[in-house]
Amino acid sequence: MSQTMQQVSIDTRGACVDFPIFDARSRSLKKTVMGLVGGNIASNSKVPIIEALRNIDVHLEHGARVGLVGHNGAGKSTLLRLLSGIYEPTRGSAVINGRVAPVFDLGVGMDPEVSGLENIIVRGLFLGMTRKEMEARVDDIADFTELGDFLRMPLRTYSTGMRVRLALGVVTSIDPEILLLDEGIGAVDSAFLDKSKKRLKELVERSGLLVFASHSDAFLRDLCDTAIWMEHGQIKAHGDLEDVLKAYKGDDYRTPDKTSRERGSAEA
Amino acid sequence: MTVPAVVPADVEQQVAPGSVGSVATAQLTGSTFGAAVSDLRRGWEQRSLWGHLGWQDIRQRYRRSFLGPIWISLTMAVTAIALGTLYAGLFDNDLATQLPHVLVGFIVWGFISGCINEGAEVFTSNVGLITHLPAPLSVHIYRLVWRQTLFFAHNLVVYVVMLFIFHQDLKWTGLAVIPAFLLLALNGAWAALLLGIVATRFRDFVPIAQSVVQLAFFLTPIVWIYDELARSPNPAIAERAKLAEFNPFLHFLEIVRAPLLGQDQQLRHWIVVLAITVVGWALTMVVLRRYRARVSYWV
Numbered sequence: 001m002s003q004t005m006q007q008v009s010i011d012t013r014g015a016c017v018d019f020p021i022f023d024a025r026s027r028s029l030k031k032t033v034m035g036l037v038g039g040n041i042a043s044n045s046k047v048p049i050i051e052a053l054r055n056i057d058v059h060l061e062h063g064a065r066v067g068l069v070g071h072n073g074a075g076k077s078t079l080l081r082l083l084s085g086i087y088e089p090t091r092g093s094a095v096i097n098g099r100v101a102p103v104f105d106l107g108v109g110m111d112p113e114v115s116g117l118e119n120i121i122v123r124g125l126f127l128g129m130t131r132k133e134m135e136a137r138v139d140d141i142a143d144f145t146e147l148g149d150f151l152r153m154p155l156r157t158y159s160t161g162m163r164v165r166l167a168l169g170v171v172t173s174i175d176p177e178i179l180l181l182d183e184g185i186g187a188v189d190s191a192f193l194d195k196s197k198k199r200l201k202e203l204v205e206r207s208g209l210l211v212f213a214s215h216s217d218a219f220l221r222d223l224c225d226t227a228i229w230m231e232h233g234q235i236k237a238h239g240d241l242e243d244v245l246k247a248y249k250g251d252d253y254r255t256p257d258k259t260s261r262e263r264g265s266a267e268a
Numbered sequence: 269m270t271v272p273a274v275v276p277a278d279v280e281q282q283v284a285p286g287s288v289g290s291v292a293t294a295q296l297t298g299s300t301f302g303a304a305v306s307d308l309r310r311g312w313e314q315r316s317l318w319g320h321l322g323w324q325d326i327r328q329r330y331r332r333s334f335l336g337p338i339w340i341s342l343t344m345a346v347t348a349i350a351l352g353t354l355y356a357g358l359f360d361n362d363l364a365t366q367l368p369h370v371l372v373g374f375i376v377w378g379f380i381s382g383c384i385n386e387g388a389e390v391f392t393s394n395v396g397l398i399t400h401l402p403a404p405l406s407v408h409i410y411r412l413v414w415r416q417t418l419f420f421a422h423n424l425v426v427y428v429v430m431l432f433i434f435h436q437d438l439k440w441t442g443l444a445v446i447p448a449f450l451l452l453a454l455n456g457a458w459a460a461l462l463l464g465i466v467a468t469r470f471r472d473f474v475p476i477a478q479s480v481v482q483l484a485f486f487l488t489p490i491v492w493i494y495d496e497l498a499r500s501p502n503p504a505i506a507e508r509a510k511l512a513e514f515n516p517f518l519h520f521l522e523i524v525r526a527p528l529l530g531q532d533q534q535l536r537h538w539i540v541v542l543a544i545t546v547v548g549w550a551l552t553m554v555v556l557r558r559y560r561a562r563v564s565y566w567v
Binding site: 019020022081084085086087088090093094095100102104105108109111113114118121122125126127130131 | 396
């Protein structure tokens with residue numbers, strides 16, 4: 001993890017992500033062994049494949065703030081996993097330079113049986129921080145979460161909202177080079193949401209490169225300047241955020257001003 | 269449908285500077301030995317992560333129990349006393365011989381069977397982590413072997429207590445137990461890695477591994493004493509016992525057990541273990557090179 005001096009970048013060329021779907025039978029040895037013995041039976045040897053991503057060409061450099069839009073199942077989450085290096089392309093290439101902090105699921109790596117404080121450390125380690133770095137941040141995170149003495153209690157005693165606070169506290173305290181955010185961060189009360197938005201913004205400013213998948217135009221406008229529109233596992237468009245939103249939303253597109261005004265009145 | 273103002277993806281690509289291809293990769297990818305070695309190396313660098321998780325696994329198991337991890341040692345002590353007494357009677361052996369033999373056998377076997385049984389599920393039981401975090405695969409292997417090492421260490425406490433009751437004639441050559449254990453751990457790592465990859469693709473390997481381990485327990489001289497049966501006046505018994513030489517687990521067990529019980533060490537056990545280490549790692553590296561990147565697709 002000594003790539004700090006290196007230029008942060010993500011570069012994929014013709015990257016494809018194909019999932020083989022092994023059903024209960026073809027995942028077992030029986031089929032493979034019998035297939036070998038019995039000769040080639042086409043229906044036997046073929047494993048159905050889902051092409052989750054096709055021909056992804058993305059080039060992102062330091063300072064990129066990319067929103068990811070698209071319908072459910074369009075491949076946004078898979079693309080984030082490709083960009084994070086979790087899925088290496090089955091065809092094509094993906095080169096990732098920099099320390100990646102993927103925040104897809106706030107709960108992953110959290111242990112319900114250990115205390116909130118311990119979970120802060122572990123979650124940080126999972127995000128590529130060292131123990132020392134996390135110990136230096138614990139107080140700041142504790143302040144932010146407003147959980148007080150509860151931090152000494154096991155995580156299983158926490159309400160959903162409290163867990164989200166803890167997870168957001170950790171996630172927004174790290175120094176990522178590449179930050180990959182998936183939607184669904186924001187199941188907290190509104191007062192806390194404003195506070196975490198501010199932290200989230202600071203986090204994005206600290207990070208070298210951001211890719212953020214979201215269905216919220218307002219959130220996207222807060223954090224991103226460009227966007228990628230995913231459809232059927234392919235990049236349909238990549239460019240300026242407003243242009244992509246306009247193309248993606250079609251008739252539903254609203255200008256930034258109008259949206260924020262609506263948001264303002266809804267909150268009032 | 270397409271709005272002219274939006275840059276199509278392929279045009280964007282052409283705009284990208286051409287120098288990118290030559291940038292050194294932070295993370296080696298693809299089906300190369302470099303990527304496989306890099307996986308092992310980067311995993312090792314994350315010692316603080318798997319070190320912590322290994323400890324947490326242990327504490328987790330005994331959380332909220334009064335004695336905590338002492339239960340590991342206690343369970344081992346009870347097993348050794350009960351089976352040591354039982355088999356000393358059955359085989360008509362001296363308890364001072366049988367009990368230490370069973371105890372050390374169980375301690376070593378616990379490590380071996382733990383690496384294999386948990387190795388088969390090492391990736392499938394970590395689906396969440398594998399599909400959410402771009403950590404090297406080896407992190408899960410190191411965590412497993414470290415956890416088993418901690419179990420081993422807890423059980424060693426029982427061994428030390430035993431030394432006070434049944435004095436063993438320990439020699440300075442007994443220090444060979446250190447490299448012996450390192451070899452055992454090294455083999456546990458490749459076994460877990462190889463089995464983990466294969467069993468993620470072919471789920472049948474989980475029960476297969478479990479039944480093989482269970483069977484191997486009886487075929488390996490853990491409760492029975494190999495030398496005694498091999499020297500049996502009854503040629504039928506002696507012949508049967510000698511078949512144990514073909515059991516690879518025998519050799520692993522012996523290189524760790526002999527030094528701990530102050531027995532003479534035999535070169536052939538070390539040679540077999542070294543050979544298995546080399547062949548096992550070579551095979552594992554071939555599989556890791558070919559299928560490392562597929563594991564996150566398969567889980």
